[in-house]
Amino acid sequence: MNDFVIETHGLTKYYGTREVVSPLDLAVPRGSIFGFLGRNGAGKSTTIRMMLGLVEPTRGSATVLGQDSRSLTPELRARIGYLAEGHHVYGWMTVKECGEWQSRFYQNWNWGVYNGVVDHFGLNPKTKAKGLSRGERAGLCLALTLAPEPELLILDDPALGLDPVARRSLLQSMLYVTRRADRTILFSSHLLSDVERVADHIAILDRSVLRANCSLETFQDRVRQVSLKFPGTPPPPPAIPGLLHSFRTENEMVLTIANMSPETDRILRSLNPKSIDPMPLGLEDAFISYLGDRGEQSFFIPDAEDAA
């Protein structure tokens, strides 16, 4: 059952004495849409480049489609689609010529997919790439990446700078690709609403440290907000493992907690509140609380199966 297209083992990167990626153990399940999250400079792009063998790890290793990332063969590379940050294209080629040029590097090249994506983003095949808007250029790059029908698609911040319409097209294309159960997408993003829509798994890097690697559902289950109502002024917030955030009003105390357990429940009850009610918490708020300013990196959310 445990079929992973990417696995990293203690993958570490230093630039000089600066640790960019702390020993990282990550597993990307086959068939998932895997959201790779973290603040700017958390080490996401470096991790992706190490996975692809474009950056040499300082320590540790990564396996991609079963092969060590330092020795990926051309055949294996052809099964990976990589959309780098920034969407670089040759400006003097037309949209169609870009496809023709790129197709020569691949044994598999599906013009149907290419034209489908080009069309989906509303591009004219005769337009020169330098005349395209940012969103259109993203569409072109996506078409170039998808046409070889890669088994594994790695998108580094694909939505950066896209307008809402282009972003929607991007998400639709991502869902379209994973219609086939053996296709996997790993994408990094800051747009949690996009992640919320399409991702089923997430990993969170926080200042080079992995803080979560689980299904989106598990993450939303594990980061909880509860409201405790009191007859009078609430007591000071209790010492609870995993407490991310708290605020108090006249007779209410609201706590955001990671990895709630029966023990947490016991502590909350010992405060003798009038009521304890779960409160809904959006992904963005959960994420911000999780990476909040407490400066602690002690909580880790593993997958539900691992925790059992």
Place this chain on the structure above:
Amino acid sequence: MSLEIQIATGSSTPIYWQIVDQIGKAVESGAAQPGDQLPSVRALAERLVVNPNTVARAYNDLVRDGVLESQRGKGVFVAERRQVFSDAERRRRLEQAGDVFLHDVRMLGFTTAEIIDYLERRLSEAMPETPREVTHE
């Protein structure tokens, strides 16, 4: 069946729950009738631009709660049973509606008796066939 589902991202309500809630309401209001077929998981996921697992999870919950029924090889349909929410969920929704009502009404200065009178009259208009006798223990 007219099934209008609107997904709001960035809200405090997870997407799967928005789907559960809106299908539940469509069934409750009669917009979706028993026997109506729902779009396939794949089709609804594409229409809403969300991960198919999210739709599958919503359908599973609704099947578990008896709102929908899954017929092998044919698809997912609105179930016959009209009671669409679990007891705990009915209770939760009642509390929620009550909170809103109390919050709005508190500053209007009516007496408790006036409010009860009003509610009884409205309830008998809105739900004439429901028994209204309350047994006090």
